[in-house]
Amino acid sequence: MQWNSLVALALSASSVNAMLRFSCSQLTTERLDPLVFPGANPSPHVHQIVGGNAFNTTMNPSLDLPSQATCTSCTFSEDFSNYWTAVLYFRAKNGTFKRVPQAGNQFLEQANGGMTVYYIPPYDGRTKVTAFRPGFRMLTGDPMLRNRVENAEHRSLSFRCWDANFGGEQGAPGTGRDTRELPNKPCPGGIRANIFFPTCWDGKNLDSADHKSHVAFPSSGSFESGGPCPSSHPVKIPQILYETFWDTRQFNNKADWPTDGSQPFVFSMGDPTGYGTHGDYVFGWKGDALQRAMDQNCNVNCPTLKSQSYQQANSCKMNARVREDIDGWLSKLPGSNPLTFN
Numbered sequence: 001m002q003w004n005s006l007v008a009l010a011l012s013a014s015s016v017n018a019m020l021r022f023s024c025s026q027l028t029t030e031r032l033d034p035l036v037f038p039g040a041n042p043s044p045h046v047h048q049i050v051g052g053n054a055f056n057t058t059m060n061p062s063l064d065l066p067s068q069a070t071c072t073s074c075t076f077s078e079d080f081s082n083y084w085t086a087v088l089y090f091r092a093k094n095g096t097f098k099r100v101p102q103a104g105n106q107f108l109e110q111a112n113g114g115m116t117v118y119y120i121p122p123y124d125g126r127t128k129v130t131a132f133r134p135g136f137r138m139l140t141g142d143p144m145l146r147n148r149v150e151n152a153e154h155r156s157l158s159f160r161c162w163d164a165n166f167g168g169e170q171g172a173p174g175t176g177r178d179t180r181e182l183p184n185k186p187c188p189g190g191i192r193a194n195i196f197f198p199t200c201w202d203g204k205n206l207d208s209a210d211h212k213s214h215v216a217f218p219s220s221g222s223f224e225s226g227g228p229c230p231s232s233h234p235v236k237i238p239q240i241l242y243e244t245f246w247d248t249r250q251f252n253n254k255a256d257w258p259t260d261g262s263q264p265f266v267f268s269m270g271d272p273t274g275y276g277t278h279g280d281y282v283f284g285w286k287g288d289a290l291q292r293a294m295d296q297n298c299n300v301n302c303p304t305l306k307s308q309s310y311q312q313a314n315s316c317k318m319n320a321r322v323r324e325d326i327d328g329w330l331s332k333l334p335g336s337n338p339l340t341f342n
């Protein structure tokens with residue numbers, strides 16, 4: 001219901017359910033991971049990174065992103081956060097890999113790839129959320145996972161197999177026909193990955209050793225249904241959702257697919273299952289902009305926030321610092337990550 005309203009909203013710009021939704025275009029795509037592998041150039045697997053151009057190999061929590069960045073690839077121009085995910089490759093029958101292009105998401109088609117970011121306050125419209133503090137970062141998902149795990153974290157990660165022109169499933173991400181593993185059939189309109197982050201914070205730590213323990217999922221129910229936070233993590237934070245749209249259309253010919261019935265897509269860490277999908281977040285909004293947007297139950301249109309055109313957002317790019325080919329027909333995934341099935 002919420003999501004049908006969102007669709008109506010995006011079309012009519014009327015004010016229904018609060019849900020900050022915006023695009024962040026491609027900033028850089030390379031093997032860097034300042035959260036899990038700070039200082040490593042290169043890190044183990046390719047990421048696509050969006051947001052402010054203060055993104056770096058190392059990003060200490062004391063780094064003031066709004067003052068260090070000179071542009072952001074997000075349409076809300078006070079958002080200098082960085083957001084990243086793994087990237088998807090197609091594995092041809094001869095064993096070579098080709099990176100799957102990304103494209104603008106439904107209703108945000110003018111964005112240059114990248115991802116759609118949501119900050120969602122509780123649906124009752126009353127419960128307040130506490131915006132993240134400077135230096136806050138977190139990780140959700142496990143790049144090494146190759147099997148289905150039933151817990152809140154992994155139930156929050158899913159894929160949508162679109163019919164042509166964003167057709168088919170229109171419900172909330174992870175519902176209806178969405179799957180927890182990479183779709184096992186060609187998707188005429190491409191594949192969208194959905195990554196929901198935890199919504200409860202311990203109120204103290206900006207990070208933790210595993211980049212997860214300082215945050216938690218609701219102790220019962222769901223964020224959407226107003227589920228309570230555990231006492232160890234009592235502070236409700238905005239629900240972050242990433243949607244990344246993989247334009248698989250050039251790889252949909254069944255003749256190019258494996259003859260054993262498996263599907264040909266593989267994430268950059270060597271994951272052909274999709275269970276290793278993950279998202280990284282480094283907060284970097286200017287001043288109290290995000291808190292204001294949450295307090296005002298902001299929507300796709302959010303007058304309290306400054307925004308920029310798609311053209312401006314698309315022009316914020318960084319040159320790759322890791323010098324390697326990630327886009328040709330590759331005999332190995334960058335980093336030589338082997339395919340691992342379990």
Ligand SMILES: *[C@@H]1O[C@H](CO)[C@@H](O)[C@H](O)[C@H]1NC(C)=O
Pocket residue numbers: 053054055056057068
């Ligand atoms: C990245 O970090 C290096 C080393 O601290 C610094 O010289 C460089 O200016 C930083 N780049 C950006 C874009 O902030």
Ligand SMILES: *[C@@H]1O[C@H](CO)[C@@H](O)[C@H](O)[C@H]1NC(C)=O
Pocket residue numbers: 092093094095096329
């Ligand atoms: C492998 O297959 C792809 C897709 O058909 C093709 O473009 C590429 O040239 C092939 N590479 C080799 C080394 O045969």
